[in-house]
Amino acid sequence: SAVISQKPSRDICQRGTSLTIQCQVDSQVTMMFWYRQQPGQSLTLIATANQGSEATYESGFVIDKFPISRPNLTFSTLTVSNMSPEDSSIYLCSGGPGASYGYTFGSGTRLTVV
């Protein structure tokens, strides 16, 4: 399975600022996903990021708020823009070669907006 390195692991940010989260995969993967997880809760899919095309966002998430880049098959970034305290959460990236092989996760970014 792919190994995904995610950074930063945590950050405390001022409201109104932006934070970019990076994920680096140790192999080329077709699919990458970005999730949000509130403490003690399950994962909510933010968007699917495919190399060479625009990310596909889920209902309730928009590109202006969560711009995503996917410049190649091993790297992706998620930016949380114009942050408010409601954006405080754990953000996770996930990826893999395809559903038949399972998808692995990065270690997560714990974001606190003050």
Next chain:
Amino acid sequence: QKEVEQDPGPLSVPEGAIVSLNCTYSNSAFQYFMWYRQYSRKGPELLMYTYSSGNKEDGRFTAQVDKSSKYISLFIRDSQPSDSATYLCASGNNFNKFYFGSGTKLNVKP
């Protein structure tokens, strides 16, 4: 109705017990199923992934899918205190969008 339902627990068992974790899903088109283990303050760790129905075994872990009843299970044999974590099930279809259960918190007591 949620796409994937999972009992949140907590589930507490003695060391060495067989653990059964279960999920149900609503969409009969789902063909891919995954189980993750998540320790506190860590990202989910992929344990098992299966396609369609049947069983898959890996060491102490067995994943089982019953598509007729839309029921997926993870069995852990000879459970260890290190198995104490939250277990997440996920299901999806060919379009690579997966839905996650809310997670079952497992505590294995020494």
